[in-house]
Amino acid sequence: MNRTLLAIISGIILALAWPTYGFPLLLFAAFVPLLLAEQQLRLCDVKRKGLKIFGLSYLTFVIWNLTTTSWLRFADIFGASFAVFVNSALMALLFLIYHKYAKRQSQNRALLFLVVLWISFEKLHLGWEFSWPWLNLGNAFSEYITWIQWYEYTGTFGGTLWIWILNALVFKSVLSYQKEPSQSVIKSTLLKCAILIGFPIAISLVIYNTYSHDGDPVDVIALQPNIDPYSEKYNMTNIKFTELLVELSNTKITDSTDFIIAPETFLAESTRLPQFKNSLLKNRLDRYVSQHPNVNLLTGISFIDVFKDKSKIKKETNQSKHNPGIYYDDYNSAILINASGSVQQYNKSKLVVGIENFPYQDILKPIIGDAMIDLGGTVAMKTTQENRGVFTSSNLKFKAAPIICYESVYGEFVAGYVRNEANFLAIITNDAWWNETQGHKQHLSYARLRAIETRRDIARSANTGISAIINAKGEITKQLAYGEKGALSGQLTTNDKITFYVMAGDYIARISLFVLLFLFLIGFFRRPRH
Structure with a gap:
């Protein structure tokens, strides 16, 4: 299939899966067309592969970002443009890094690298000064709360990991089917998907139907x-x-x-x-x-606090434009x-x-x-x-x-x-x-x-x-x-009562950062795979 079309399909699926109108089941295969486009490019003999990978990925993520967050334009067109196009570029950069890694490593290790890379990126988006975690994947189940009652143990990173595990499984199954078309591959994939999707939902339904708490x-x-x-x-x-x-x-x-x-x-x-x-x-x-x-x-x-004492200056303190000796803190x-x-x-x-x-x-x-x-x-x-x-x-x-x-x-x-x-x-x-x-x-x-x-x-x-x-x-x-x-x-x-997630926080993301560093050192500082 045409690689550009594959990238467009991934973008459309991601957009159609997003709350509050979408169906998140689509996310379990949303990245597969883009992964197939990357794999085709990686294995073919063309020039400027990296640029092409970035372009295809950027197309996917612009479709997703633009469809789901273009409402930002009503507040500020500059902010909306920045959020959509810069965030799409950052996501596309992840796929470019994955592409570079996959050229040197086995497919399984490369997919693991992509999963922890994406989770680490989502964690970055929660903490840095350009923070914009609106499209972190675990948010996608917010309208399907009966599926994710186990978020009290994992937080939204559990949802992100869930989505990527299924995408990796479906992608590998498609590759297997392309090598050797057979019904057994299809049946095996459907069974594994049913278990990996159905089991967490079943656990969630049990929690949902039994949960209660006492209080005032x-x-x-x-x-x-x-x-x-x-x-x-x-x-x-x-x-x-x-x-x-x-x-x-x-x-x-x-x-x-x-x-x-x-x-x-x-x-x-x-x-x-x-x-x-x-x-x-x-x-x-x-x-x-x-x-x-x-x-x-x-x-x-x-609130506003106006002062002259320089010792009170904080990181976010403002200085008066008309009187440089006057400082003020502006509070929401x-x-x-x-x-x-x-x-x-x-x-x-x-x-x-x-x-x-x-x-x-x-x-x-x-x-x-x-x-x-x-x-x-x-x-x-x-x-x-x-x-x-x-x-x-x-x-x-x-x-x-x-x-x-x-x-x-x-x-x-x-x-x-x-x-x-x-x-x-x-x-x-x-x-x-x-x-x-x-x-x-x-x-x-x-x-x-x-x-x-x-x-x-x-x-x-x-x-x-x-x-x-x-x-x-x-x-x-x-x-x-x-x-x-x-x-x-x-x-x-x-x-x-304190939930496990409240106690442990974003531990899935912290583990992913550790695994990412380990895989990065192995992938880029060892001899390439032949």
Whole structure:
């Protein structure tokens, strides 16, 4: 078959398998056409094989990236282009490295190298400053939670490994059939695939149908203000938003309400951090909480801390353009206010590249200036914090993880809140930037993975998006539709038990990195195979 067509087929299959519209069973053979195209090129006598491999792979991954994440263009065309075309290039580079390795090694060793290389790449995407793990393969099962209840042991890397094991098996079977066409090869392959797909699903179904946990009930209200961030959100005062908070909360509040949860940057007007405790805004929030002494109010807020003391400068600290002697930290924060009178604060620490974070600033800023920040529509780098903060209720029974927006895509990161004793998860987000697209749907869907990995119930408050109640099995039990203004009430159950994944983190990725290094040393520093 034509190699370009094979590359296109792989891209289409990957796109058709992705949530929230796709069928992930397709992923178990999605890379096979591209692997066949690479093998054909490797064995034929043509010039510039490496360039051709990169081009074919790039075609596959552009189709996949463009189809599944082009909704980013509604927030920022520069960011969308960067995410699609650079991420596709990085994925294509993996296949080029595999091609170079496969020329020197046996097919089995080369496939093992590709599997651990891909997993290591996904781990890189979780940690470096150009982080974009949206298309990590294990995310693909987020709408099929009955298949992946074992994520509480493996995290999403278990799903990535599962997909690659099946692709390697199918690819080798196709090669065997090409050498010696027979029904026995087909039957053997189908049997192995049935076992390797069916057995994990069977285990998952058993867990799904038997899982339960004991804990205290938490009555929550998740607010969905449905404020347009392009025309309204940043043109209203925090006092006006406080009035809206009271209005929406009063539609659902009862004497048993434990938490009111408002979305990311709900209080969007930048508030001077040192003055907040004595501000009119704080007074209004305290007044409402005092009327409902059992309530814990968790909301997103924008803080700014302006100073001259150079010893306070952090990595993300900004310098005033008009007064070089003035510095400021810009925070996308969550706060908790209750009857105790104290304010608990957490600062968002997984930032959106180019929008909230200027990656590798020391290197790139001298070259491109503030282009990334300007194009992203913000004026400053956000300041983060090292540890995952957990909010404790006034009665000390409830410990909420204040997960802000993009942070909910990171499994091990969210596990950090649970290791810090969070017994339920509160996701606050603003998904209105992407309009009525797959963006906000995928973001909600990925939250279900965090519920399974940590076995924590979730209350999700979206400014515009989909607010939801999600149980520890990843089931969405209640939700507000996109574009609907309102408040969602529901009951969560706390959980103090720690899953194996929370305890061990991304151990599959760490093992893969070790195996990759070992195979790399063997593959590129030993005599080539003849």
